[in-house]
Amino acid sequence: MRLARKGPVGAEIPAVVTQDGTLDARPVTPDFDARFFGSGGLDRLAAAVAAGGLPLLEDDETLRVGSPVARPGAIVCVGMNYAAHAAESGATPPEIPIIFLKTPNTVVGPFDDVQIPRGSTRTDWEVELGIVIGTRASYLGSPEEALSHVAGFVLANDLSEREFQLDVSGGQWSKGKCCPGFSPLGPWLVTPDELDHRALGLRSWVNGEPRQDSSTADQIFDVATVVHHLSQYLALDPGDVILTGTPEGVALSGRFPYLSAGDVVEVEIDGLGRQRQQMVAFDRARA
Structure with a gap:
Protein backbone atom coordinates (compact mmCIF):
# COMPACT_ATOMS: atom_id res chain seq x y z
CA MET A 1 0.00 0.00 0.00
CA ARG A 2 0.89 3.63 -0.45
CA LEU A 3 -0.20 5.77 2.47
CA ALA A 4 -0.50 9.55 2.23
CA ARG A 5 -1.87 12.44 4.28
CA LYS A 6 -3.63 15.24 2.40
CA GLY A 7 -4.86 18.64 3.50
CA PRO A 8 -3.86 21.75 5.47
CA VAL A 9 -1.13 21.68 8.11
CA GLY A 10 -2.57 20.18 11.28
CA ALA A 11 -5.71 18.90 9.55
CA GLU A 12 -4.33 16.26 7.19
CA ILE A 13 -6.60 13.42 6.09
CA PRO A 14 -5.19 9.86 6.04
CA ALA A 15 -5.47 8.32 2.59
CA VAL A 16 -4.44 5.33 0.49
CA VAL A 17 -3.11 5.98 -3.01
CA THR A 18 -4.24 3.32 -5.50
CA GLN A 19 -4.29 2.91 -9.27
CA ASP A 20 -8.00 3.69 -9.21
CA GLY A 21 -7.72 6.86 -7.16
CA THR A 22 -6.97 8.12 -3.66
CA LEU A 23 -9.11 6.54 -0.95
CA ASP A 24 -10.19 8.24 2.27
CA ALA A 25 -8.87 6.14 5.18
CA ARG A 26 -10.88 7.86 7.93
CA PRO A 27 -13.37 4.98 8.22
CA VAL A 28 -10.40 2.97 9.56
CA THR A 29 -8.31 5.56 11.42
CA PRO A 30 -8.29 9.29 12.18
CA ASP A 31 -4.61 9.49 11.32
CA PHE A 32 -1.44 7.56 10.50
CA ASP A 33 0.14 7.91 13.92
CA ALA A 34 1.70 5.80 16.67
CA ARG A 35 -1.68 4.41 17.74
CA PHE A 36 -2.51 3.36 14.17
CA PHE A 37 0.79 1.57 13.54
CA GLY A 38 0.98 0.00 16.99
CA SER A 39 -2.53 -1.45 16.98
CA GLY A 40 -2.48 -3.46 13.76
CA GLY A 41 -3.74 -0.53 11.72
CA LEU A 42 -1.98 -1.58 8.53
CA ASP A 43 -3.76 -4.94 8.52
CA ARG A 44 -7.15 -3.31 9.13
CA LEU A 45 -6.49 -0.79 6.38
CA ALA A 46 -5.44 -3.45 3.88
CA ALA A 47 -8.59 -5.43 4.64
CA ALA A 48 -10.76 -2.35 4.11
CA VAL A 49 -9.09 -1.59 0.78
CA ALA A 50 -9.50 -5.20 -0.39
CA ALA A 51 -13.16 -5.17 0.60
CA GLY A 52 -13.85 -1.94 -1.26
CA GLY A 53 -14.90 -0.29 1.98
CA LEU A 54 -13.18 3.07 1.56
CA PRO A 55 -14.65 6.02 -0.37
CA LEU A 56 -12.67 8.16 -2.78
CA LEU A 57 -11.10 11.23 -1.19
CA GLU A 58 -12.97 14.26 -2.44
CA ASP A 59 -10.98 17.04 -4.15
CA ASP A 60 -7.81 14.97 -3.81
CA GLU A 61 -5.97 16.78 -6.61
CA THR A 62 -6.42 20.18 -4.96
CA LEU A 63 -5.22 19.19 -1.49
CA ARG A 64 -1.79 19.92 -0.04
CA VAL A 65 0.40 16.83 0.46
CA GLY A 66 1.57 16.42 4.05
Missing part, protein backbone atom coordinates in the same frame (compact mmCIF):
# COMPACT_ATOMS: atom_id res chain seq x y z
CA SER A 67 4.03 14.05 5.64
CA PRO A 68 2.63 10.51 5.33
CA VAL A 69 3.36 9.98 9.02
CA ALA A 70 1.83 12.17 11.70
CA ARG A 71 4.42 13.70 14.01
CA PRO A 72 6.67 10.79 15.07
CA GLY A 73 7.79 10.32 18.64
CA ALA A 74 11.41 10.24 17.48
CA ILE A 75 13.50 10.81 14.38
CA VAL A 76 16.72 8.80 14.66
CA CYS A 77 19.35 9.39 11.99
CA VAL A 78 22.37 7.43 10.80
CA GLY A 79 25.39 9.46 9.71
CA MET A 80 28.14 8.55 7.24
CA ASN A 81 26.29 5.47 5.99
CA TYR A 82 27.71 5.66 2.45
CA ALA A 83 31.48 5.34 2.09
CA ALA A 84 31.77 7.96 -0.65
CA HIS A 85 29.86 10.50 1.44
CA ALA A 86 32.13 9.82 4.41
CA ALA A 87 35.12 10.46 2.14
CA GLU A 88 33.75 13.75 0.77
CA SER A 89 33.12 14.82 4.38
CA GLY A 90 36.76 14.14 5.27
CA ALA A 91 35.99 11.10 7.44
CA THR A 92 36.78 7.42 7.29
CA PRO A 93 33.82 5.04 6.96
CA PRO A 94 32.48 4.11 10.41
CA GLU A 95 32.84 0.62 11.85
CA ILE A 96 29.56 0.89 13.76
CA PRO A 97 26.53 3.11 12.99
CA ILE A 98 26.84 6.75 13.98
CA ILE A 99 23.55 8.18 15.18
CA PHE A 100 22.09 11.59 15.94
CA LEU A 101 18.57 12.85 16.59
CA LYS A 102 16.26 15.32 14.89
CA THR A 103 13.32 16.86 16.71
CA PRO A 104 9.86 15.71 15.56
CA ASN A 105 8.74 19.29 14.91
CA THR A 106 11.12 19.46 11.92
CA VAL A 107 8.73 17.27 9.89
CA VAL A 108 6.94 18.99 7.00
CA GLY A 109 5.31 17.93 3.77
CA PRO A 110 7.29 17.01 0.65
CA PHE A 111 6.34 20.15 -1.27
CA ASP A 112 6.29 22.71 1.54
CA ASP A 113 8.59 25.73 1.40
CA VAL A 114 11.58 25.61 3.76
CA GLN A 115 13.15 28.66 5.35
CA ILE A 116 16.88 29.21 5.30
CA PRO A 117 17.71 29.46 9.03
CA ARG A 118 18.52 32.90 10.44
CA GLY A 119 22.16 33.74 9.75
CA SER A 120 22.77 30.55 7.76
CA THR A 121 25.32 30.44 4.95
CA ARG A 122 25.75 26.65 4.82
CA THR A 123 22.32 25.04 4.42
CA ASP A 124 22.69 21.66 2.67
CA TRP A 125 20.49 18.94 1.15
CA GLU A 126 20.59 15.15 1.76
CA VAL A 127 18.34 12.64 0.00
CA GLU A 128 17.68 9.68 2.32
CA LEU A 129 15.69 6.48 2.68
CA GLY A 130 13.48 6.68 5.76
CA ILE A 131 12.22 3.69 7.77
CA VAL A 132 8.91 3.89 9.64
CA ILE A 133 8.62 1.58 12.65
CA GLY A 134 5.46 -0.51 12.88
CA THR A 135 5.86 -2.40 16.14
CA ARG A 136 8.04 -1.66 19.18
CA ALA A 137 11.64 -2.75 18.66
CA SER A 138 13.81 -3.17 21.75
CA TYR A 139 16.81 -5.51 22.21
CA LEU A 140 16.07 -7.41 19.02
CA GLY A 141 17.81 -10.75 18.72
CA SER A 142 19.09 -10.45 15.15
CA PRO A 143 19.02 -8.26 12.02
CA GLU A 144 16.69 -10.80 10.42
CA GLU A 145 14.16 -10.20 13.19
CA ALA A 146 14.36 -6.43 12.64
CA LEU A 147 12.51 -6.34 9.33
CA SER A 148 9.29 -7.60 10.91
CA HIS A 149 9.18 -4.35 12.92
CA VAL A 150 9.17 -2.12 9.82
CA ALA A 151 5.84 -0.63 8.73
CA GLY A 152 7.20 0.92 5.57
CA PHE A 153 9.59 3.31 3.88
CA VAL A 154 9.51 7.01 3.03
CA LEU A 155 11.54 9.47 1.01
CA ALA A 156 13.24 12.11 3.17
CA ASN A 157 15.39 15.20 2.74
CA ASP A 158 17.66 15.42 5.78
CA LEU A 159 18.35 19.14 5.47
CA SER A 160 21.38 20.32 7.43
CA GLU A 161 23.07 23.57 8.45
CA ARG A 162 26.76 22.68 8.39
CA GLU A 163 28.09 25.56 10.49
CA PHE A 164 25.60 24.73 13.24
CA GLN A 165 26.36 21.03 12.84
CA LEU A 166 30.15 21.15 12.78
CA ASP A 167 31.55 24.51 13.92
CA VAL A 168 29.34 25.47 16.85
CA SER A 169 28.03 22.02 17.71
CA GLY A 170 30.06 21.15 20.78
CA GLY A 171 30.58 17.76 19.13
CA GLN A 172 26.88 16.94 18.68
CA TRP A 173 25.42 17.14 15.16
CA SER A 174 21.78 17.75 16.11
CA LYS A 175 22.21 21.52 16.44
CA GLY A 176 22.57 21.68 12.65
CA LYS A 177 19.74 19.25 11.96
CA CYS A 178 16.78 20.63 13.89
CA CYS A 179 15.94 23.92 12.21
CA PRO A 180 12.23 24.36 11.32
CA GLY A 181 11.25 22.45 8.18
CA PHE A 182 14.44 20.38 8.05
CA SER A 183 12.70 16.98 7.69
CA PRO A 184 10.44 16.90 4.62
CA LEU A 185 8.87 13.41 4.38
CA GLY A 186 6.81 11.80 1.63
CA PRO A 187 4.86 11.97 -0.56
CA TRP A 188 4.01 8.40 0.48
CA LEU A 189 4.74 5.70 2.99
CA VAL A 190 5.17 2.49 0.99
CA THR A 191 4.74 -0.85 2.76
CA PRO A 192 7.61 -3.36 2.52
CA ASP A 193 5.73 -5.77 0.27
CA GLU A 194 5.72 -3.19 -2.55
CA LEU A 195 9.43 -2.53 -3.02
CA ASP A 196 12.91 -3.96 -2.48
CA HIS A 197 14.60 -1.50 -0.14
CA ARG A 198 18.01 -3.13 -0.69
CA ALA A 199 18.67 -1.59 -4.12
CA LEU A 200 16.74 1.63 -4.61
CA GLY A 201 18.12 4.44 -6.73
CA LEU A 202 18.23 7.78 -4.91
CA ARG A 203 18.92 11.15 -6.49
CA SER A 204 18.86 14.89 -5.84
CA TRP A 205 18.88 18.09 -7.88
CA VAL A 206 19.31 21.79 -7.10
CA ASN A 207 17.72 24.20 -9.57
CA GLY A 208 17.42 21.30 -11.99
CA GLU A 209 21.13 20.42 -11.86
CA PRO A 210 22.05 16.87 -10.72
CA ARG A 211 23.72 16.51 -7.34
CA GLN A 212 23.39 12.97 -5.93
CA ASP A 213 22.90 9.71 -7.81
CA SER A 214 23.44 6.46 -5.93
CA SER A 215 21.74 3.30 -4.65
CA THR A 216 20.79 2.00 -1.23
CA ALA A 217 22.85 -1.05 -2.20
CA ASP A 218 25.89 1.13 -1.38
CA GLN A 219 24.90 1.60 2.26
CA ILE A 220 27.53 0.53 4.77
CA PHE A 221 24.82 -0.62 7.20
CA ASP A 222 21.63 -1.91 5.60
CA VAL A 223 18.09 -1.45 6.91
CA ALA A 224 18.01 -4.66 8.98
CA THR A 225 21.40 -3.92 10.55
CA VAL A 226 20.40 -0.35 11.41
CA VAL A 227 17.13 -1.33 13.11
CA HIS A 228 18.74 -4.18 15.02
CA HIS A 229 21.69 -2.03 16.11
CA LEU A 230 19.54 0.86 17.29
CA SER A 231 17.31 -1.49 19.26
CA GLN A 232 20.28 -2.43 21.45
CA TYR A 233 20.54 1.16 22.70
CA LEU A 234 17.03 2.64 22.54
CA ALA A 235 13.45 1.51 22.15
CA LEU A 236 11.92 2.25 18.76
CA ASP A 237 8.18 2.86 19.03
CA PRO A 238 5.45 2.60 16.38
CA GLY A 239 5.49 5.62 14.10
CA ASP A 240 9.14 6.49 14.83
CA VAL A 241 11.24 7.36 11.79
CA ILE A 242 14.83 6.33 11.07
CA LEU A 243 16.79 8.20 8.40
CA THR A 244 19.46 5.93 6.97
CA GLY A 245 22.09 8.31 5.62
CA THR A 246 22.88 10.08 2.37
CA PRO A 247 25.24 9.34 -0.54
CA GLU A 248 27.91 11.66 -1.92
CA GLY A 249 27.02 14.85 -3.76
CA VAL A 250 26.16 17.39 -1.05
CA ALA A 251 27.43 20.95 -0.69
CA LEU A 252 29.67 19.92 2.22
CA SER A 253 31.89 18.25 -0.39
CA GLY A 254 33.01 21.68 -1.61
CA ARG A 255 31.94 20.84 -5.16
CA PHE A 256 28.64 22.75 -5.03
CA PRO A 257 27.36 25.97 -3.48
CA TYR A 258 25.20 25.85 -0.38
CA LEU A 259 21.51 26.67 -0.62
CA SER A 260 20.11 30.17 -0.58
CA ALA A 261 16.67 31.76 -0.83
CA GLY A 262 15.10 31.07 -4.22
CA ASP A 263 16.84 27.74 -4.77
CA VAL A 264 14.70 24.70 -5.57
CA VAL A 265 15.73 21.32 -4.16
CA GLU A 266 14.32 18.08 -5.54
CA VAL A 267 14.96 14.60 -4.14
CA GLU A 268 13.76 11.23 -5.39
CA ILE A 269 13.93 7.53 -4.53
CA ASP A 270 12.69 4.76 -6.83
CA GLY A 271 9.21 3.67 -5.79
CA LEU A 272 8.93 6.33 -3.08
CA GLY A 273 8.20 9.36 -5.20
CA ARG A 274 9.75 12.78 -5.56
CA GLN A 275 9.87 15.92 -3.42
CA ARG A 276 10.33 19.59 -4.29
CA GLN A 277 11.22 22.31 -1.79
CA GLN A 278 11.49 26.02 -2.53
CA MET A 279 14.03 27.57 -0.18
CA VAL A 280 12.83 30.90 1.15
CA ALA A 281 14.42 33.72 3.13
CA PHE A 282 14.22 33.72 6.92
CA ASP A 283 11.08 35.38 8.27
CA ARG A 284 10.83 35.69 12.05
CA ALA A 285 7.04 35.60 11.85
CA ARG A 286 7.16 32.13 10.25
CA ALA A 287 9.99 30.67 12.35
